[in-house]
Amino acid sequence: MHDFYISQQIAREVIKKAKMEKASQVTEINIKLGELTHLNPDQLMFWLKQLFRETLASGAKIIIAKVPFLIKCKNCGYEGKLQMSKDYDYYFYFLPPFSCPRCGEQNGVEIKSGRECVLEKIKIRR
Amino acid sequence: MRIVKPDEGEVLDIELEEDFLKRNKELAEENRLFLDRHKVRAIDVMGSIGSGKTSLIQLLTSVLGEKFKIGVVAGDLTTSIDAGRLEQKSTQAVQINTGKECHLDASLVKRALQNLDLKEVDIIFIENVGNLICPAEFPLGAHQRLVVVSVTEGPWMVVKHPYIFAQADVVAINKIDLAEAMEVSPQKLIEDVAKINPDAKSIPVSCRQNKGIREVIEALGF
Ligand SMILES: Nc1nc2c(ncn2[C@@H]2O[C@H](COP(=O)(O)OP(=O)(O)OP(=O)(O)O)[C@@H](O)[C@H]2O)c(=O)[nH]1
Numbered sequence: 001m002h003d004f005y006i007s008q009q010i011a012r013e014v015i016k017k018a019k020m021e022k023a024s025q026v027t028e029i030n031i032k033l034g035e036l037t038h039l040n041p042d043q044l045m046f047w048l049k050q051l052f053r054e055t056l057a058s059g060a061k062i063i064i065a066k067v068p069f070l071i072k073c074k075n076c077g078y079e080g081k082l083q084m085s086k087d088y089d090y091y092f093y094f095l096p097p098f099s100c101p102r103c104g105e106q107n108g109v110e111i112k113s114g115r116e117c118v119l120e121k122i123k124i125r126r
Numbered sequence: 127m128r129i130v131k132p133d134e135g136e137v138l139d140i141e142l143e144e145d146f147l148k149r150n151k152e153l154a155e156e157n158r159l160f161l162d163r164h165k166v167r168a169i170d171v172m173g174s175i176g177s178g179k180t181s182l183i184q185l186l187t188s189v190l191g192e193k194f195k196i197g198v199v200a201g202d203l204t205t206s207i208d209a210g211r212l213e214q215k216s217t218q219a220v221q222i223n224t225g226k227e228c229h230l231d232a233s234l235v236k237r238a239l240q241n242l243d244l245k246e247v248d249i250i251f252i253e254n255v256g257n258l259i260c261p262a263e264f265p266l267g268a269h270q271r272l273v274v275v276s277v278t279e280g281p282w283m284v285v286k287h288p289y290i291f292a293q294a295d296v297v298a299i300n301k302i303d304l305a306e307a308m309e310v311s312p313q314k315l316i317e318d319v320a321k322i323n324p325d326a327k328s329i330p331v332s333c334r335q336n337k338g339i340r341e342v343i344e345a346l347g348f
Pocket residue numbers: 173174175176177178179180181182208255256300301302303304331332333334335
């Protein structure tokens with residue numbers, strides 16, 4: 001939804017860091033995108049390509065890696081995927097409270113990953 | 127920042143590890159501390175376009191204004207119509223124009239807070255941009271979230287946008303004066319909210335007929 005907004009922030013950061021490193025060119029950009037965010041990787045890719053036109057990063061390869069939605073249970077130590085209950089509609093899947101698929105506990109179940117949108121690293125040429 | 131390995135062809139890896147959504151969350155936490163330090167309570171008012179956010183804030187302000195000093199922050203793409211509507215003799219109002227953005231974020235609110243005289247404010251209503259999707263992903267640092275949805279948007283608004291209702295403390299089901307004409311049941315919307323978020327308090331409201339305003343104030347805990 002707000003893909004343009006986030007793309008703008010990412011693009012600004014990439015160009016800023018590349019200039020600080022005295023790059024002549026950015027060759028690769030690595031992004032990690034959580035499954036739970038309302039960001040669409042195709043949209044992000046599209047906007048980044050538009051935003052990088054006629055910049056140091058215009059030819060950069062953009063790699064967006066999907067980060068799975070994983071939970072962590074404080075009660076039994078379970079770390080992994082959530083089991084989707086069949087009675088739930090698709091969209092409830094993303095909503096807390098989550099219960100642990102191993103011990104069934106609801107309290108103390110945290111989101112371990114899936115909420116992030118990380119500019120992980122860039123590759124530059126001087 | 128750390129430069130990892132210069133490999134052949136003079137290509138350098140630059141590790142950044144910058145989380146753009148987390149940065150907003152951290153700023154929101156700063157806003158919360160800032161508000162707490164000034165003993166100000168902030169309420170993030172979210173809801174679809176035209177659902178009655180400004181109308182409801184106007185009515186809440188005129189009741190609460192008898193006991194408290196009120197500030198309003200109005201988010202809008204380009205105009206200051208809502209801030210103008212919300213500015214009253216006793217109320218400080220600040221407009222944030224987001225330009226192209228579909229939501230307010232914590233950094234915009236941080237700047238807006240600097241434009242209010244917080245010594246003269248007890249409660250701040252922050253009117254988010256009309257949208258049921260994006261604001262859910264951008265906490266602002268407010269203490270409570272009030273979502274306004276109206277019967278004129280049809281019977282599926284709640285089930286279609288569970289994410290925002292999952293985060294609501296209070297939900298105002300507005301424009302119930304039009305429920306019959308719209309053939310939309312406010313009760314059904316209330317049940318939909320309860321399924322997604324059993325802790326949220328849903329209140330049927332008509333800003334037009336000044337109904338349900340006291341109940342919303344009570345649900346907010348005033
Ligand atoms: N019939 C009826 N109309 C209402 C009610 N509440 C608001 N309206 C009308 O709905 C229209 C939009 O109301 P606003 O308060 O501007 O809605 P908003 O959510 O602030 O709108 P945006 O900020 O533009 O997204 C106005 O014409 C209001 O008079 C209500 O309870 N009943």
